[in-house]
Amino acid sequence: MKLEDFSVKKIDGSIQPMSDFTGKVLLIVNVASKCGFTKQYAGLQLLEQDYGPKGLVVMGFPCDQFGHQEPGDEAEILSFCQLQYDVTFPMFSKIDVNGDATIPLFQWLKSEQPGILGTESIKWNFTKFLVNREGHVLKRYASTDTPESIRTDIESALG
Numbered sequence: 132m133k134l135e136d137f138s139v140k141k142i143d144g145s146i147q148p149m150s151d152f153t154g155k156v157l158l159i160v161n162v163a164s165k166c167g168f169t170k171q172y173a174g175l176q177l178l179e180q181d182y183g184p185k186g187l188v189v190m191g192f193p194c195d196q197f198g199h200q201e202p203g204d205e206a207e208i209l210s211f212c213q214l215q216y217d218v219t220f221p222m223f224s225k226i227d228v229n230g231d232a233t234i235p236l237f238q239w240l241k242s243e244q245p246g247i248l249g250t251e252s253i254k255w256n257f258t259k260f261l262v263n264r265e266g267h268v269l270k271r272y273a274s275t276d277t278p279e280s281i282r283t284d285i286e287s288a289l290g
Contacts, residue, residue, distance in 0.1 A: 134266035137236045139192075140224040142205045147223070149236065154264050155188045156288045158281075159240060161228045162191045163200040163256040164211045171257050172216035174278030178285065179220040185289045186264065189220035192237070194228050197255050201225060228253045244271035263288050 134157075135150035160175060172191075179189045193208050195201040201208065205224055212218035228237045229252045240260045241251040259272040261284055269288060272281055 132235075132239055134239075134262060137239065139234065139236055142193075142209050142222040142224055144205075144224065147221070152188055153266070155186050156182075156264055156285065157188050157190060157260075157262040158278075158285065159190045159236075159260045159262065160192065161194040161226070161237070161253060161256055161258055163194060163197065164203060164208060166197070166200040166256040168255075168257040168274050169200075171278055172212060172218060176216055176218055176220065178278050178282070182285055182289060183220075187285060187289060191218070191220060191222045192228070193222070193225040194256060195225060196227055196229055200256060228258075240268055240271075243268035246271060246273075261285065261288060264290075 135153055137149040138146050139149065141147045158178065163169060175189050178187060193201045203211065208225065209222055212222060226234045226237065241253065244260060245251050246254065255274040257274040259276065259281065261269045261281065263269050270284060
């Protein structure tokens with residue numbers, strides 16, 4: 132499988148083929164509205180603003196698998212992101228990133244870039260995957276890696 136083989140559901144329920152992002156650098160993040168790392172939305176939005184014109188697309192995938200930190204429905208999540216953080220980057224429907232219901236995109240991301248000691252499971256909200264213009268997963272970042280701390284990697288991926 133390749134990145135462009137996947138489709139995902141947008142937060143409005145429509146289907147988004149990942150092939151629409153061919154040639155872009157992607158930062159794919161599992162997000163949550165009531166997490167200690169939620170303030171990273173501001174940094175993610177800043178990355179989108181600074182690097183979007185150069186080809187970066189930040190993608191937010193809400194997930195409620197960690198401490199019930201994303202309890203809302205899609206409308207509530209979108210409203211929160213827009214009102215609290217002025218998020219303009221694409222947001223997608225609430226997903227599972229671990230277990231039997233993991234969406235295929237995240238199964239692929241985790242297999243391409245396993246975590247510490249080769250484990251594929253995602254440990255917490257705001258795990259990030261950087262994908263280059265050719266659709267290869269370059270790096271996986273932990274929740275504690277702030278958007279600001281990965282700017283150099285993004286700049287390198289953008290060329």
